[in-house]
Amino acid sequence: MDAFLQRYSLQIIVWLGALSTLAIFSILYKENAFYRLFEHIFIGLATGQGIFMTVSQVLHPLWWKRMTAEGQWYWVFAFLAGMMFYFVYSRKYAWISRIIFGAFMGFTAGLTFKAFATQYVPQIAASFKPLGGPPSSARPDVTAMTVVYAVSFLVFLLPLVWAAVLGSKAARLKREAGIR
Amino acid sequence: MDFILYLGKWLASPRHGLALWLLIAGGLALGVAIFLLLRATPGRYRKLIVMAVTFLAGLFYIAEFFWSGTIFGVENFLSPAVQPLGDVIMVVGSFTLLLGVVNLVAIHAKAIRAVRPGWHNSLAFFIAMVAIMAAGLIPYLQEQSGQKGSQSWTAVYQILFNGMLAPLGATMFSLVAFYIVSASYRAFRIRSGEATLMMLAAFLVMLGMVPIGIYLTHWLPETGALSNLRLERITQWILTGPNAAAQRAIAFGIAVGGLAMALRIWLSLEKGSFFDKQ
Amino acid sequence: MIILRALLNIDRRIMYGLLCLTIVVMLKWPVKQPLSTTHAVKGVYDAVEAIPHDKIAIVSIVWSSSTMAENGPQTEAIMRHLFKRGIRFAILPWDQQGATLAKDIAEKVSAEMGKTYGVDWCDWGYRPAYLYQILPALAKDIPATIKKDYRGEDVRKLPMMRGVKTIHDVGLVADITPSGTLDAWISQIQGVYKTPIVFAPTLVMVPEAYNPLDAGQIKGMLPGLPGAGQYEQMLNYVGFGQKGSGALSGSFILIIVLIILGNVGLVASRRRRPEDGGGD
């Protein structure tokens, strides 16, 4: 088994890859059993890989190892907090899950304030631009370009837009008048 | 005060062996005690508890961020806690993993048991899930316990990952290219003045992004007023002028909307199905 | 006239077939097309040129095989430029596949340009994409946050990491991404420490990026595949960026032609209606 896998794994990868690609592309024609099968395999693989990643990247190194190998016993409270989510399945105690949901929502809300200040306020400041001022070296002179385009727009494009508007209006009027 | 500091230090110091397990058990027992306490909480206090927790959680990040320098002579002591708290949130969040997986497994298990049409798809789902999970976890756990990771399982993982998961995702994404063609074919019709403008803008931006469009007007001078009619300059103007202005206006609207919703959630003023009942 | 009206509802399968054909033909027989440099791309070039030699660069990899066609050439172009200037850089992958794919690109380019792992570049290894949690810590203490490189060696022992402690030792961050990671870099790193950031998104994300670009939150941008192509041209080599841009040209032309055909069909059906006495 070992030798077989070592020897042929590249070929298997190539062939499986081709098969998977074909299966997904087949939906472009229409929905079919081949696609359906690979859709389920895809979801299965993604779920399995998600569990593996969560365990190997977060739960084991950041929680279990710290709690046991590094002796930080208080990480047991993280487990208890995590378990609070599962009260959502109990009719009677569902409100307990709301405590932890509330905490998560609170954190999100708090971070939203922070994001507003660091992300959006600088963009407000960036809108402070002189009208008709000289162009900065790094960016094009948007004002001058606007003037050029406004003129060309009037000359070339306006008749076209106008015709299209008229066309659609005429069509609507005809429709309303019952002329088909 | 000294006593509290001492107690904190004593609790936070790392333990090993029996002491560790006793403390973990103690933590679990405390959890059960808290649960019993919560169970006995009268209905009218329940909402208050949820509100308080939400408020404190939000307050932490808000206070940490906006507290600059010293306020009433007190330095910001929250900042050092940001990093550990990030870890805690990540770990606690990871425990929710099973909430979704349980549903998925239940639905597919039912399909197989009832031999519903298409049950073999559900079977394929299970095989795929278990296979990749095992292929990933077995070598990982072997390595963690000091052994050498199994080569065969690693190879299986590589096959499933690079041979199936990766191409399935890549192909799914590439469907976008096809759908862009059919969607834009349908959407860009000169039905009204606005639609015509939208179509023209789309043409100009598309052409200005790729070599052929740049080639179309490359004979125009590089400088001077006429240079502004080069396609890539027009594209650039559409993107930096009207587009950036509109994007920014939408972004501000969304930012303010998000800020308002954050505020309502933080202060438990939010209304709606989830928030009304306790 | 019936033919013209049929243009109103071309079967999507025909369009998909035409698209496939166009891409295959344009990739197989590329047409040499000139690319002119836009200021966004020049911004990236200038930002790399401006990195002082005592600082390192971070190449943040968020992409996976799905967007490799666009993000791969961008990654290669940026790495080549960094190597050319002799700026040390570290790969920081947030995606499992991207980790392998970006490392492969770096190894290829580094071999070609005679560079050494650990001295001229290094790979900090995959970590889950919790950018908001990791970036604040990274900014304060790089070795303590990264700890080990992808091979499991202590990063402090790598020659290129000597003297690298905080984000102030980083002269540039290149975020190469198909998703919304830029916000995290801006709010946690650029907004706080003023570290220059350049951005290499996929083409669909480009319109949104003009906002931070205009605000100076990012120094420059490589808009998708054509952006990579332009950058390749500035660096004087031919990569997939330039070849692929040709195929992209072809498909854009196809889309434009299809849109025009659709409109011809629309106009034709409008004109015919009265005579048909209500054709549809």
Place this chain on the structure above:
Amino acid sequence: MEHPTWQITILTFALSLSVLIGIFYNRWLSGRGRSLFIRRIPGLSALDEAVGRATEMGRPVLFVPGIGSLDIVSLQALAILSHVTRIAARYGSRVIVPSADSIVFTLAEEVSREAYTAEDAADHYDPEDVRYLSDNQFAFASGVVGILNREKVASACYFGSFFAESLILAETGHQVGAIQVAGTPSTTQIPFFLAACDYTIIGDEFFAASAYLSREPTLLGSLVGQDVAKGIIIALVIAGTAIATVFGVQSGVLKGLLGL
């Protein structure tokens, strides 16, 4: 700047305060039996039409609450879900809710169950209609494409955070002939929804949705507060542009305005 300047702090607090004032002002108004006006948002009014059509055709409605984790956007999406499910429950229709995040999924389950119970249609509620698919973006997309095709969905609603999968979902929906309504604050995806959906709500209309649908005084008041906040930002931009034009971008007044 590890912490913001005092100008930014004041601005953020002032905007928040205007929202709060809006909320309490409107609560006070509604206590006296008056209410504020809200303009028509066609995309949201279309939700009734979408559900109604599904009922006529005897086919299910699909509601995708985005692929984001539990955040502000997903919570808003769940509020809209609650509304859609209630209409469907009233008509005795099914709403299929595929989800990409386990926490959002759990909440969606609860929201759906509650909506059917509130409309006295608990027997129409099928627990299997709220499904967790995958947190892998494209695995999720492939699953939704499957559902759209197999369940013969008559109407599809997309509300929440969307990324590269938006067009895959919306175009498939169009191909199966569903009437589609979308709303997202992810600005890059709006063009795709515009191209493939019948109705798309844009930008902060998304955050106005729950107020619009519920006419709840608190939410309506918040909306008014948001408009005041936007007014403050517009005033700032105008003032900043005027100062920049007269005194130049480097002027001290401008730098002092936001402390940048």
